[in-house]
Amino acid sequence: MRYAHLVLGPAGSGKSSYCSALAKHCEATRRKLDVVNLDPAAETFDYEPVVDIRDLISLSDVMEDEELRFGPNGGLMFCMQYLSNNLEWLSEQLGEVDEDYVLFDFPGQIEIYTDSNFVSKFINHLQTLNFRVCGVFLIDSQFITDVAKFISGVFVALSTMIHFEIPFINILSKTDLLNPIDRRKIGKFLEPMADILEEDSLLNTKWGEKYKKLTKTIASLVEEYSLVKFTALNILNENSLNDVLLLVDSAIQYGEESEVRTVDDFNQERNGVCE
Amino acid sequence: MMESEENAAKNAHSSEGSDRKPICVIVLGMAGSGKTSLVQRVTNHLYAEKCNPYVINLDPACIEVPYPANIDIRDTVKYKEVMKQFGLGPNGGIITSLNLFATRFDQIMKLIDKRKAEHKYVVFDTPGQIEVFTWSASGQIVTETLASEYPTVIVYVMDIVRNLNPITFMSNMLYACSILYKTKLPFLVVMNKVDIVEHKFALEWMKDFDAFQAALESDPSYSSNLARSMSLVLDNFYKNLNVVGFSAVNGDGVNEFFDAIEKCANEYEKDYRPEYLRIKKEAEEAKKVERKRELSSSTSRDELITFGEPETSYDIEDEYEEMYEEEKREYEEFRRQFNLDKKPSVNK
Numbered sequence: 347m348r349y350a351h352l353v354l355g356p357a358g359s360g361k362s363s364y365c366s367a368l369a370k371h372c373e374a375t376r377r378k379l380d381v382v383n384l385d386p387a388a389e390t391f392d393y394e395p396v397v398d399i400r401d402l403i404s405l406s407d408v409m410e411d412e413e414l415r416f417g418p419n420g421g422l423m424f425c426m427q428y429l430s431n432n433l434e435w436l437s438e439q440l441g442e443v444d445e446d447y448v449l450f451d452f453p454g455q456i457e458i459y460t461d462s463n464f465v466s467k468f469i470n471h472l473q474t475l476n477f478r479v480c481g482v483f484l485i486d487s488q489f490i491t492d493v494a495k496f497i498s499g500v501f502v503a504l505s506t507m508i509h510f511e512i513p514f515i516n517i518l519s520k521t522d523l524l525n526p527i528d529r530r531k532i533g534k535f536l537e538p539m540a541d542i543l544e545e546d547s548l549l550n551t552k553w554g555e556k557y558k559k560l561t562k563t564i565a566s567l568v569e570e571y572s573l574v575k576f577t578a579l580n581i582l583n584e585n586s587l588n589d590v591l592l593l594v595d596s597a598i599q600y601g602e603e604s605e606v607r608t609v610d611d612f613n614q615e616r617n618g619v620c621e
Numbered sequence: 622m623m624e625s626e627e628n629a630a631k632n633a634h635s636s637e638g639s640d641r642k643p644i645c646v647i648v649l650g651m652a653g654s655g656k657t658s659l660v661q662r663v664t665n666h667l668y669a670e671k672c673n674p675y676v677i678n679l680d681p682a683c684i685e686v687p688y689p690a691n692i693d694i695r696d697t698v699k700y701k702e703v704m705k706q707f708g709l710g711p712n713g714g715i716i717t718s719l720n721l722f723a724t725r726f727d728q729i730m731k732l733i734d735k736r737k738a739e740h741k742y743v744v745f746d747t748p749g750q751i752e753v754f755t756w757s758a759s760g761q762i763v764t765e766t767l768a769s770e771y772p773t774v775i776v777y778v779m780d781i782v783r784n785l786n787p788i789t790f791m792s793n794m795l796y797a798c799s800i801l802y803k804t805k806l807p808f809l810v811v812m813n814k815v816d817i818v819e820h821k822f823a824l825e826w827m828k829d830f831d832a833f834q835a836a837l838e839s840d841p842s843y844s845s846n847l848a849r850s851m852s853l854v855l856d857n858f859y860k861n862l863n864v865v866g867f868s869a870v871n872g873d874g875v876n877e878f879f880d881a882i883e884k885c886a887n888e889y890e891k892d893y894r895p896e897y898l899r900i901k902k903e904a905e906e907a908k909k910v911e912r913k914r915e916l917s918s919s920t921s922r923d924e925l926i927t928f929g930e931p932e933t934s935y936d937i938e939d940e941y942e943e944m945y946e947e948e949k950r951e952y953e954e955f956r957r958q959f960n961l962d963k964k965p966s967v968n969k
Binding site: 356359388389390405409417419420421423453455456457459485486489494495498500501502504505509526551552553556559560564567570571 | 651652653682683684708709710711712713714715716749750751752753755756757758761783788789791792793795796798799800801802803805845847848850851853854857858860861892893895896947948951
């Protein structure tokens, strides 16, 4: 079994920083982890990608091509389409290693998920390569300044998630850039939604009144489905990184197969020690 | 139809007189949904009605603007130049250009203020990639500044042809919800390109929950409880929603569009203005506090606009270091609390 960890989120939500932080963290803990860059428009990132889409096609090539004459967006769509037609290239590049753990650093534009069947094709391909796939959706916590904005974040995550039929972990990134007051606020949003709404004045405003029912139903959806829960992440903090990694690991059952230990094993070990 | 338009204009004139404020229309939508064509069609219509709009283009990367733009971001910020100077890719270039523009948005407000008596509508065309506007500091600045001053309406354009698939439709609507909660402004969904596909099916889906479920179930690739729960959520969204079908190509639905805009503007006056006045006051107070804090810590933080990677190695002054230590302590405590909350049963 192989493990894939797709890193998604709007532009500037800290996807590449997340990848490089995890890569460094895993290097320090001597855990095997590779990063694949899937953003053809990527500028600079400080991890060493094991596979880079820009080796196949890069946005600047597409945009500079006289015949195609694409703008930034059309160009990106073209690149992703090109990748989806050349998925064999990806499998070749990834090789046939067992038990590997790969991060996929996606481009930020939501358009690539909502249009075309790129996503389902991509995931199906990974699954045929024996990958177990999990998505991680990042949102910049600096934009989450009140309950309404948090709900807005939930909706964005849902609108992406719905295209992926895989386990999802949602993350509020960049908490290291917040001041302590905002950080405490973010902590609050991670509590049960019903409590938050009770404390907050959102529902008492005129606007809140109008959308009360919608707010309540989305709140109960968040309660019901752990899929939509958010976790805060500070990439400068090893513990915080570890927490997120653990969440993802349990979502894709990483390591569960390799380390099956039965009661007998334990007993044997114990006896061995006793003797 | 021309009569109704004229009447509306007359009414607006007579009832509010010189105090009348122009309606700001912010056109949002995913790339390829037809934002620019919609703006073009709307502009043409208004010119024909002798009700000239004030049009502002906020897309730094578009090749040409097919309508007369009063303000064009491309005149202020050269997106290619920004890419070169800051060493950014196309995406970073667009974000940075818009950020730079947003820092000067007070001047735009002054320009609008000067011309407000002559124009009934101020129309904003936004960058192709929706995220650049909805999940960026600059988009927030632009929307909030406008809404604190003028009746502002968010127009969410969706390409009806691409939304024939119920999953895509739902995803688009969820995204619309997200914008609604982010901006908290009157909201109008425009289903564009009805000249190619009639939007009846979508209206049916929005009206009849079971019809949508049937469509969802007929999609072989999808069967999930979550999707069902989500459509229940959306059902509540549709109830308050203004929707119009529109064709930027032949102009179908343009009158309905303006009726809906008018309705949204009235909603703004009734429900939103008091709220915005309050927010404005709060923001001013917060600004004062922030200003004080900045002065006392003697380090200016440009967190709203970050170019590229955040700096990790500061040249830290003693005073700042102390503050940083304190922040760290507080954050540790916050983390501890959070962990405890997660596992309340753990007792040491």
